[in-house]
Amino acid sequence: MAAANPTSSPEQDLPTWAEIAELVAKLDAGTFADVDLQMPGFRLRMSTTPDAFTEQAPAARPRASAEPPVPTAAPAPAAAPVPTDAPEPTATATPRPHSATLSSDLVEITAPILGTFYSKPSPDVEPFVEVGSTVAADTTVAIVEVMKLMNPVSANTSGRVVEVVASDGDLVEFGQVLFRVAPDVAPDEVTR
């Protein structure tokens, strides 16, 4: 039994082409500038005005672009390959191009590893840093706990903390933003 029937199936309640053509002829003979007819599975729009129904142009070609999808929270790719024999986590503090419009001069301190974020060494004490704190590259700013192992996070930049992004007990993935820091102005940047 023929499975694929190339011509349009008669089992739908939709108008036939002949009926549509008849309707179109009627409308065309009339005085209407615009017609918009919608039914489930069917829509007819006509206009005497060019561009009356401009819609988003469909993609010219179905093939995917060569660009990979933009990751939701990826750090900027490092230019140099990271040595594979460096298992010790080190915090990354990188200017993040994609947030440039929001806070062009801020530096982000990101999680060096997946784990649980803690802003203080123990529950009863003060946080390592707060908004307004000044940090140097080797300042410990937080702890990321992985399987009961406490990994101190160093600022790896110097400046003033302007935002604490993560909260105590948060699961943070690698690369997730923990703090934003207004960096010290480097001497060669003064002249900008």
Place this chain on the structure above:
Amino acid sequence: MAAANPTSSPEQDLPTWAEIAELVAKLDAGTFADVDLQMPGFRLRMSTTPDAFTEQAPAARPRASAEPPVPTAAPAPAAAPVPTDAPEPTATATPRPHSATLSSDLVEITAPILGTFYSKPSPDVEPFVEVGSTVAADTTVAIVEVMKLMNPVSANTSGRVVEVVASDGDLVEFGQVLFRVAPDVAPDEVTR
């Protein structure tokens, strides 16, 4: 197979096609400037004013538009659907938006069918048209031979031939450009 029994369909309250056609005819005969008729699963909007419906409301159902894909070398979609029971080839002569930058006022006459292009009815005679020839819509401009069957190609536009694109004996695919024509200026375009 018989047409779907309308009573089994959840859209049983929809007007029939004949009823819609009748309605349109009635409205068209009336003095209405705008009509916007909405029912569950059905919407009809008509206007005598251009741009009456420019707000571009999304279709009620997330169904696909009825527009065919934009082919790489296809004629511009006509406002009226092509009846499927018309296998006779007819040449299409349409302003081609994508070639507007090259020859903004030219109209292309394209092959109505795959076959072999001939510019003359027989080898010893003059071509149907040459650069400079004036054509009317029903002027035969070429022949496309398919399996020994000669299909005359009509200009389907009026104007002056400015380029003969195809050569005698060429295989031409459907939609391939055969001639370019500088169209007669329509009266309403003079004032542009």
Place this chain on the structure above:
Amino acid sequence: MTAVLIANRGEIAVRVVAACRRLGLTPVVAVSDADRDSLAAQLADRAICVGPAPAPSSYLRAELMVEAALATGATLLHPGYGFLSEQPALAEACEDNGIAFVGPRPDSLRAVGDKASARAVAEKAGVPVAPGAVVLDETSAVRAAREIGFPLLVKAVHGGGGRGITLVRDESELVKVLPVAAAEAQAGFGNGALYLERFYAAARHVEVQVFGDGEGGVAVLGERDCSVQRRHQKLIEECPAPGLSLATRDLLRTSAARLVEQLRYRGAGTVEFVLDTESTADPQTIVFLEMNARIQVEHPVTEEAYGVDLVAAQLRLALGEPHGLPDDPPEPAVHVLECRLNAEDPYAGFRPAPGRITRVTFPRGPGIRIESHVYEGYLLPPYYDSLLGKVIVRARNRVEAIDAMLAAVRATEINGVTTTAPLHEFVLAHPDFRASAVETRWLDTVWPPASASGTVSKGHAA
């Protein structure tokens, strides 16, 4: 390099491209204006545009296809299924122009091309047929009907694809139906001839995959059950056909083989039977339904069950080589299912739902095969059938195959169009289907499920 003109579109055009690649042939695909960007066009070495989008102006024009083959230097022409695939005119035009038609000879196509002659050939070959008769007028119809018995089917002799068939319960109904059916047959198929046939209320659709060498030799590659149908349109197919006795299988296969031998049939074909599930004899009652003289949509279930490539075998035969299929292969130790995913709304009368595909994810993993022509960004054109693709699953037995298929359908994501996936999930999870083969009328008794259609009605009113 030998070039093959593929005179078809959609998933079968993609499938033929794959078979060409397997054999090192050059695939050239004939496209309509709407299919210039089709996947087949992308995968083939060349696409040639033969005409505008409507099939009557492109895919249904034999002379354009032959012209396209000649113009591109193709020496083989594969017609796929549907469209021109069973038109003797195309096969003849190929012959006349030195192109090898990848299909049966024109005389075979004619012999099985309408119900009356197909039935005659079957009877001659000793294949069981249903009680029935061609009728010319009301008098002959009533006389024939009394002999056949009610209920019976009124069929258009030149109909196909399940169209042009009316069920008639008694004589008064028959008299009313006859003129209407004749007029519809005239309008739909260009010929008003009608045929009455015994109606089996509890029937399964079982078909045999055959492959003839053109000289009377025949390879029989088992049965498929295609009883999950909606208005004679197949939705799910499987191989082997479940629950058949050895004697019934043997009757099916020998009947099919006899028909192939009788025709000295060339290439792939399917002999379709109605199996009367009310018959308690062994073998059960089977009657010849029709012969499809082409590759079928559901051919992959046989391929996966038997480990063969039927389309490559078609091409090999057309090249003048041995087709390479086993004449009498061992029974498969696997069970294979196929689900056809269509762009239709199964909750709204299976209304076609063409549109642009915004996202496609097909399932992966062992035993899963996908045959599809859709991709992300593809605009499913409104001119042709609504098949989006076929999910084929192979497992060690029927239950495992059903479970694997259910998971595969659930893992299939085709956004942008409405699909029949919910129907497939429903059937695959249904106890009736899981227990055994169902009857051809089964689906209409369970779909749409009462709750679902209620929900949808509300949705439309909102």
Place this chain on the structure above:
Amino acid sequence: MTAVLIANRGEIAVRVVAACRRLGLTPVVAVSDADRDSLAAQLADRAICVGPAPAPSSYLRAELMVEAALATGATLLHPGYGFLSEQPALAEACEDNGIAFVGPRPDSLRAVGDKASARAVAEKAGVPVAPGAVVLDETSAVRAAREIGFPLLVKAVHGGGGRGITLVRDESELVKVLPVAAAEAQAGFGNGALYLERFYAAARHVEVQVFGDGEGGVAVLGERDCSVQRRHQKLIEECPAPGLSLATRDLLRTSAARLVEQLRYRGAGTVEFVLDTESTADPQTIVFLEMNARIQVEHPVTEEAYGVDLVAAQLRLALGEPHGLPDDPPEPAVHVLECRLNAEDPYAGFRPAPGRITRVTFPRGPGIRIESHVYEGYLLPPYYDSLLGKVIVRARNRVEAIDAMLAAVRATEINGVTTTAPLHEFVLAHPDFRASAVETRWLDTVWPPASASGTVSKGHAA
């Protein structure tokens, strides 16, 4: 819904996602910073970034994987192959944290984790082993070597994956090699222990796919031949292993089963053997090589041959359900091949060639299965292995499978990186390979072909 943490990357992560879909489990994939856009990350329900790109900071850190499982609520952890898959520490950390490790128990991993203990277990189980000995110094080495006979192999006890192996032809060479090998073993594997073993000059690599239920029960799913190797790296695998007598097969299978029973092994594993092709006895001489206590790269050839889903079986067992595999399946009526396509330049010493994939076309059609994680636009990161994907082909016999694979490799298009496809085409077309199974050293004798390397050298110099 039960979530599964996939502690791996590349094609095997995609494969595990597919198995999760089959079982209705929720796949969560742990990714390094370089794999945030990986196909597995796209296909899984969730991706969680555990660390920077280098594997020692991410994929090789057991505590990060367990943390990721706990953080995402995953109650199963699938380790894939390579990386942490055979590390007892990960299996233990899972046990300690209530996560079902999809693999063997830690004690099994330890038992087969180094060559010395694996050999001891094998001997205890009555599995044939090669003459050999652990050596502590030059004196013991020379004494052992005289007993074993030359040529022999010097192996790092803790080596793996074909690394840390040196062929020695006589005693003077042995004395020279020993200190170098010990230093290399210390540097490469953190342990300088060495092992001498008889070397079979004409050997095939044949392995048995096993699956233990953890209570001493074992399913044996035939043999694979993986003798097409370059420096102990497998390139082409097939199932069944061609040309083995029933007695040899039986010896392989019962040996493998005994090892699994001895260990009360849980889950998927492979027992690898060297088959001495110079032995004329029946069964032929086989010696235990090692046991891989994980799913293997080449598992699909077994899946396609036997119609099973080994990864789903792993997950089922970890869920506490029966694994569902047949204990003693019938011999497959098909032949299956797998080609590993790597991003390496086969004309330039197989130098890795990472880069951005600009175009991918995989072959389609019956019997073809693709396992891959690459897609158009994908940047193959330089941090990990160079596997682009696996082409698996199933056909009715070995010759048909080789032909189909040749066509499939030719129809595979992966642009943007250099691939090993030319090597595969060369092997598949080579009379030696087509005639029968080759030996493990065969490839190095024929590749690169003289003409090709000449041509390419010029190309590279240009």
